[in-house]
Amino acid sequence: MKLSKMLFKSLRETPSDIELESHKIMIKSSLIHQAGSGIYSYLPLAWKSLRKIEQIIREEIDNVGGQELRMPVIQPKSLWDKSGRSISMGQELFNLNDRRQKPFVLAPTHEELLTSIVKEMIYSYKSLPQLIYQMQTKLRDEPRPRGGLLRVREFIMKDAYSFDLNKDGLDESYENLSNAYMNIYNRCGLEVIKIEADSGAIGGKDSHEFVAISDAGEDKIVICNNCNYSANSEKASFSKKQYTIDSNLENQEFPTPGIKTIASLCKFAKVESYQTIKAMFYNSKDELICAVIRGDYEINELKLARAIGDPNIKPASNELLKKHDIPAGSASPLGKSIKVIADDSLLKANNYIAGANKEGYHIKNVNIGEDFTASIIEDISQIPDNAQCSKCNKDLSFKKAIEVGHIFKLGTIYSEKFDANYLDINGKSKTIEMGCYGIGTGRLLAAVIEQNHDKNGPIFPKSISPYDLIISPIKYENKIIKEYSDKIYDLLKSNKFDIVLDDRKESPGVKFSDADLLGFPIRLIISEKLIEQNMIEIKLRNSEESIKIENKKLIDYLKK
RNA sequence: CGGGGUGUGGCGCAGUUGGCUAGCGCACCAGUAUGGGGUACUGGGGGUCAUCGGUUCGAGUCCGGUCACCCCGACCA
Numbered sequence: 001m002k003l004s005k006m007l008f009k010s011l012r013e014t015p016s017d018i019e020l021e022s023h024k025i026m027i028k029s030s031l032i033h034q035a036g037s038g039i040y041s042y043l044p045l046a047w048k049s050l051r052k053i054e055q056i057i058r059e060e061i062d063n064v065g066g067q068e069l070r071m072p073v074i075q076p077k078s079l080w081d082k083s084g085r086s087i088s089m090g091q092e093l094f095n096l097n098d099r100r101q102k103p104f105v106l107a108p109t110h111e112e113l114l115t116s117i118v119k120e121m122i123y124s125y126k127s128l129p130q131l132i133y134q135m136q137t138k139l140r141d142e143p144r145p146r147g148g149l150l151r152v153r154e155f156i157m158k159d160a161y162s163f164d165l166n167k168d169g170l171d172e173s174y175e176n177l178s179n180a181y182m183n184i185y186n187r188c189g190l191e192v193i194k195i196e197a198d199s200g201a202i203g204g205k206d207s208h209e210f211v212a213i214s215d216a217g218e219d220k221i222v223i224c225n226n227c228n229y230s231a232n233s234e235k236a237s238f239s240k241k242q243y244t245i246d247s248n249l250e251n252q253e254f255p256t257p258g259i260k261t262i263a264s265l266c267k268f269a270k271v272e273s274y275q276t277i278k279a280m281f282y283n284s285k286d287e288l289i290c291a292v293i294r295g296d297y298e299i300n301e302l303k304l305a306r307a308i309g310d311p312n313i314k315p316a317s318n319e320l321l322k323k324h325d326i327p328a329g330s331a332s333p334l335g336k337s338i339k340v341i342a343d344d345s346l347l348k349a350n351n352y353i354a355g356a357n358k359e360g361y362h363i364k365n366v367n368i369g370e371d372f373t374a375s376i377i378e379d380i381s382q383i384p385d386n387a388q389c390s391k392c393n394k395d396l397s398f399k400k401a402i403e404v405g406h407i408f409k410l411g412t413i414y415s416e417k418f419d420a421n422y423l424d425i426n427g428k429s430k431t432i433e434m435g436c437y438g439i440g441t442g443r444l445l446a447a448v449i450e451q452n453h454d455k456n457g458p459i460f461p462k463s464i465s466p467y468d469l470i471i472s473p474i475k476y477e478n479k480i481i482k483e484y485s486d487k488i489y490d491l492l493k494s495n496k497f498d499i500v501l502d503d504r505k506e507s508p509g510v511k512f513s514d515a516d517l518l519g520f521p522i523r524l525i526i527s528e529k530l531i532e533q534n535m536i537e538i539k540l541r542n543s544e545e546s547i548k549i550e551n552k553k554l555i556d557y558l559k560k
Numbered sequence: 561c562g563g564g565g566u567g568u569g570g571c572g573c574a575g576u577u578g579g580c581u582a583g584c585g586c587a588c589c590a591g592u593a594u595g596g597g598g599u600a601c602u603g604g605g606g607g608u609c610a611u612c613g614g615u616u617c618g619a620g621u622c623c624g625g626u627c628a629c630c631c632c633g634a635c636c637a
Contacts, residue, residue: 009570009587010587010598011571011572011586011587011595012571012572012586012587012598013571013572013585013586013587014571014572015571015572015629015630016566016572016573016630017565017566017630017631018630019631021629034629036628036629037628037629037630089636090635091635092635092636140636141636142635142636143561143635143636144631144633144634144635144636146630146633147633151636155578157637197637198637206636209637218636331593358573371629399579403637407564408635408637436637438637440637474595474596475595478595501602506598507594507595507596507597507598507599508595508596508597508598508599508600509595509596509597509599510597510599511597511598512597512598513594513597513598514598516597525596527595527596528595529596530591537596555629
């Protein structure tokens with residue numbers, strides 16, 4: 001490839017509204033072009049790199065038995081009505097109608113369609129397990145696209161789906177994919193850690209995220225440096241302090257005029273926050289829910305939503321509270337016949353102060369199980385900044401990270417909705433166990449650049465670099481230099497190297513800067529002096545030094 | 561959806577209290593010299609000033625609406 005003919009234009013100044021390094025680099029080196037908010041073209045350079053990433057993914061997924069197919073982006077909305085996600089995914093779904101006003105969606109993912117395909121094609125245990133995947137464009141009307149390719153509305157994702165006989169089979173498929181994922185990231189030159197994650201709107205049980213540590217990331221993750229426990233902070237558990245004393249005491253109501261917050265209550269009653277109960281009220285399907293937690297912790301609404309089994313909970317309105325006669329500031333579950341979800345921290349202390357459900361009054365020595373009961377008691381707390389590991393009790397640390405892969409054990413939630421069943425060896429109908437596994441390829445590329453760059457541009461790992469190397473001849477217009485450079489170019493091409501020749505009439509400075517901005521691992525420099533000595537200069541992108549070798553030895557050198 | 565910001569050639573910017581053919585740098589084209597880290601000089605091409613409406617003799621500039629993009633938050637496989 002001759003650089004003069006490449007769809008490439010290096011920008012000296014980047015658009016002023018760009019913040020992230022990877023985004024800047026991708027714009028400056030013409031990897032991508034923005035068409036709208038969160039909508040990008042992959043220009044030839046990025047596309048070459050993405051195809052290499054796709055090929056690595058393909059090889060690794062095939063290696064664990066994957067079969068590639070391709071499903072449509074545009075799908076009848078009825079599929080999504082069937083799974084319930086036309087509602088649960090809400091605004092994120094791109095909707096449109098055809099000319100007959102029949103509703104369609106632009107697919108944000110493909111569980112629905114593939115499950116319905118499998119339902120039609122799989123009848124027997126003999127056909128299972130299956131691992132199906134594709135590389136396909138996904139569309140999601142994100143509320144806020146950001147950071148170049150990091151969060152976009154149209155993107156390419158490798159999505160794989162496993163179909164197994166039972167839970168053991170699912171566990172095995174999940175493990176296989178998890179291993180394949182680590183291989184993929186290694187081969188792409190990306191440092192990634194696997195963490196426990198929340199499965200969110202997609203549903204399901206176990207879920208892990210693969211994240212690249214980076215300040216550009218949107219995820220906050222928790223890591224234990226001692227025992228390697230790691231999780232998304234949305235889901236992370238931690239060790240809750242134990243404060244239980246002697247025995248439970250008798251209730252005692254006392255006036256607390258104007259006291260509305262835990263902080264003011266502690267000050268007023270001269271107690272620590274762990275001696276109080278915080279009550280929060282939510283609306284789940286128009287039912288009032290009371291979530292209670294020890295005063296020294298905060299409620300994590302994601303965990304709460306999971307505990308209740310309703311992803312769409314929202315804070316209770318004042319009207320709803322009034323209807324149940326609950327006074328804000330002095331509220332608690334005491335004496336109320338409403339559904340109560342308690343954080344397990346409440347079990348680790350006793351004789352709490354809680355609201356009396358009477359304006360301006362609280363009650364001392366409240367105990368869970370005695371004075372009120374909760375229908376669910378589990379961890380619904382937000383992890384605090386100074387938390388300790390739930391496994392080894394050592395301090396946890398927080399990092400920002402880019403989510404570059406997410407895997408889920410779906411179980412039977414989709415197979416049940418789509419009647420994806422099979423007959424087992426005894427002729428009994430069973431439901432297929434499913435898993436799903438996603439990697440966004442554009443985001444992966446952005447993460448690689450985020451982790452591998454310097455002030456001059458990207459430093460592509462060899463495996464996903466758009467080209468193997470660039471030849472930068474100084475004074476290419478000179479006939480001797482041109483002939484020599486062209487000869488090297490042809491030689492390398494015939495040896496199957498994928499190369500770019502900088503044939504432009506530019507000064508050395510411009511050529512070198514652009515070579516750095518292109519980020520290929522190797523740069524060959526050709527100049528008049530070097531030709532006289534039958535030498536050629538090799539500069540690696542990831543090092544400052546360059547070496548000179550005899551031109552005869554070039555191919556051997558590059559091949560090693 | 562809430563808060564903040566920005567829209568003037570491809571990119572970065574200037575444009576006074578409204579006043580002449582709307583400027584500058586980079587990039588682009590032609591040329592001369594130069595040739596190891598964005599070289600110098602000369603001459604060119606390219607803009608309905610986001611858009612719609614209003615005020616005015618006159619609007620890039622003042623007023624109002626709309627749109628787009630960016631950032632923070634909410635939200636979110």
